[in-house]
């Protein structure tokens with residue numbers, strides 16, 4: 001191409017894409033949120049930050065294990081070199097980074113907090129409600145303030161019979177439209193795993209297994225399904241996130257980290273309870289966003305708490321992996337900026 005034509009093209013690109021544009025979308029919306037001082041400081045100085053969701057606190061676990069786990073996850077993130085930013089809407093204000101009192105409030109509210117997915121955000125804010133954010137809503141807020149990594153236990157997916165009911169978690173469409181990397185233990189077998197993977201493919205989401213070949217099924221290390229991408233280290237993950245951002249693909253990444261071996265032993269037993277709970281949900285006609293919390297608490301009852309212990313173990317493992325990825329990403333970007 002002629003050099004004058006090339007320079008016109010470069011100018012046009014600059015115009016369409018401001019030179020200082022951040023790798024992640026970060027716009028005026030952040031003014032509507034309350035960002036805790038340590039998260040704000042970390043974001044402005046390029047330190048690693050990891051977002052954490054709050055539905056797992058309110059709807060995913062009983063009190064007081066939910067509070068204990070929320071605090072432990074934050075501590076694990078810190079020990080591994082990153083600043084935790086648990087996200088929730090409190091009295092109508094989206095909060096990025098919660099105090100211990102905030103965590104206590106959410107844990108006490110339990111299911112009285114509104115389970116808040118993307119579609120619910122405006123309503124919870126407008127009515128000054130208390131919203132526990134799911135994966136979709138947490139990704140939305142993380143992306144708005146420029147947090148590239150988010151740790152959870154399991155994401156939502158295509159529910160069984162989703163091909164008829166269209167009950168497909170908005171977590172999947174969020175992953176298709178928001179450039180945040182989500183660390184999870186895969187998806188629970190209460191969902192339709194192959195259809196969930198198909199749907200993620202349709203949404204253009206890069207799904208990568210972490211140090212394993214098979215996509216994990218939350219309580220068990222294996223689901224019987226594979227995905228095309230495998231990563232083995234936090235540095236691999238950081239490079240993948242960096243490429244995704246630089247290319248401005250606009251979509252998220254799902255890192256699927258298997259439950260640690262020592263906690264996967266009870267997987268088969270928990271699996272049986274899941275099948276029973278699914279039958280009960282059908283019989284009681286529990287559907288929509290009530291289905292996941294129902295199944296989680298029923299499976300916990302049926303397994304005498306074994307599923308809760310496994311859930312907590314994999315959350316802690318994911319927090320550790322997520323923090324290491326965040327640290328590796330900060331280091332990679334630090335080198336790039338100084339190089």
Ligand SMILES: O=c1[nH]cc([C@@H]2O[C@H](COP(=O)(O)O)[C@@H](O)[C@H]2O)c(=O)[nH]1
Nearest residue numbers: 055056060134135154156169170289292
């Ligand atoms: O093992 C779990 N899966 C999913 C959830 C929560 O449920 C949400 C998905 O709900 P739904 O299927 O209604 O989209 C997830 O984003 C997450 O917040 C959870 O707590 N534990």
